[in-house]
Amino acid sequence: MKITGCETHAVTVNFEGMMSGTHVVLRLRTDQGIEGIAYVSRVGPRNIRAMALVMEAMVESIHGLDPSNAEEIYRKLFGAALGAPVSGLELRAASAIDVACWDLKGKAVGQPVFRLMGGFRDRLPISANWALMPGGPKDKLQAHLENLLARGFRAVKAPCGFATIPDAVDHVKFIRAVVGPDVRIIVDLNFAHTVKSALRFARETEEVDLYWIEDPVAFHDYDGMAQVRANAKQNITAGEVYQHPHEFKWLLERRGSDNVMIDQDLGLTGFLKIAHMAQAYGCPVVNHLAPEALAHPIAAVPNGLIVGLVPWGQPLFTEPMKVDDGNLVMPATPGLGLTLDEDVLKKCAVS
CATH class of the missing domain: 3.20.20.120 (Enolase-like C-terminal domain)
Incomplete structure (x- = not known):
């Protein structure tokens, strides 16, 4: 299994009229047709598009790698650049990609991540x-x-x-x-x-x-x-x-x-x-x-x-x-046990 690309969605949703949140959702794609999902929160309106672009660029940097090799990908995503640890939007984007890789790994072997x-x-x-x-x-x-x-x-x-x-x-x-x-x-x-x-x-x-x-x-x-x-x-x-x-x-x-x-x-x-x-x-x-x-x-x-x-x-x-x-x-289904609600992604999209 190899990483081939991704898709991102920026959405604002509300839970039971009591709590709203803006998130950038990641769909990490592979050559086997399996998709890994994750999201990051606490994204302000000025940074939504920037977060999505950084996420997409970081996925491109691991194109062709096997998502089950967690440590290899973690090193590439979180490793120090010019002696300084990854930070800011890059760190937030890296975290979502790492989560999506674990989701992919669980789905590939038919086991929950935990x-x-x-x-x-x-x-x-x-x-x-x-x-x-x-x-x-x-x-x-x-x-x-x-x-x-x-x-x-x-x-x-x-x-x-x-x-x-x-x-x-x-x-x-x-x-x-x-x-x-x-x-x-x-x-x-x-x-x-x-x-x-x-x-x-x-x-x-x-x-x-x-x-x-x-x-x-x-x-x-x-x-x-x-x-x-x-x-x-x-x-x-x-x-x-x-x-x-x-x-x-x-x-x-x-x-x-x-x-x-x-x-x-x-x-x-x-x-x-x-x-x-x-x-x-x-x-x-x-x-x-x-x-x-x-x-x-x-x-x-x-x-x-x-x-x-x-x-x-x-x-x-x-x-x-x-x-x-x-x-x-805990879910017994493979990966994180999550399925994105396609209607919500469309109705609650942030332009």
């Missing part, structure tokens, strides 16, 4: 990570939480970094009162705090029994994160904005986080590398965004903890992610 990566389990916990911001009407928040519980979720995530500490504390206490004692509650502080204010929030929410506190201080403040982790009773999670292995190495060496959060920017090949690095330090791993792809390496490794579902990409596909009693049921 089994090719290690196959540790086919069910794993999942959290609902949308529409839980503080500041809105409490009755609307309660209705949304009750709907999530009815749909099988047993973990939820609330971004609270842009609220005052009293408002954030009140918010998570309200969530606990609605969902009861057995549902996991995750709080994202969005890099918004100092060490002192993060620890104040941690102290004032101890009774809520948070599953973890995410990104309490600036992402580059490794020492600050270590201070928060050492002094907070709750687990700390960090890593979502890191794009290179050495950043995770610094985080782990400084004991700055209990859990490591990995973005698709490293590709699935890079995700696996960081997951194994984290395992050596006894740290579980979780995903940042792109759950349709990143659920696979989390399911593949023994230190995969939980999948966070940000569903802004779900309308792109004909199959919703299957949630059963708090767990994501």
Whole structure:
């Protein structure tokens, strides 16, 4: 099997009227007629066409290669140029191509990607990570939480970094009162705090029994994160904005986080590398965004903890992610187990 070209689509979709997202979708083509798919998000209107062009150019640079040779392609896509690591739009494009190559590899051998990566389990916990911001009407928040519980979720995530500490504390206490004692509650502080204010929030929410506190201080403040982790009773999670292995190495060496959060920017090949690095330090791993792809390496490794579902990409596909009693049921179909919705690609195209 050899890579022969690609097609890209820029689309803006909306999930249940609650969350919209703009994505560049990649269809990676081969000489055997098999197609690998992936997408990248967080693409601003000025960069949509540029992202697509970079993606297409990078695919051209690996024309004729076998997509099953993950390390060869990873080296070509992510390798240093003129001594500097790949970055910016090139890095985002490379990540999508790497994901699509894994999709192709799974389809070629008739196996789901998570089994090719290690196959540790086919069910794993999942959290609902949308529409839980503080500041809105409490009755609307309660209705949304009750709907999530009815749909099988047993973990939820609330971004609270842009609220005052009293408002954030009140918010998570309200969530606990609605969902009861057995549902996991995750709080994202969005890099918004100092060490002192993060620890104040941690102290004032101890009774809520948070599953973890995410990104309490600036992402580059490794020492600050270590201070928060050492002094907070709750687990700390960090890593979502890191794009290179050495950043995770610094985080782990400084004991700055209990859990490591990995973005698709490293590709699935890079995700696996960081997951194994984290395992050596006894740290579980979780995903940042792109759950349709990143659920696979989390399911593949023994230190995969939980999948966070940000569903802004779900309308792109004909199959919703299957949630059963708090767990994501991994697809048994080959590759990533995804089929693009052709009607959505046409109706929601960005010109």
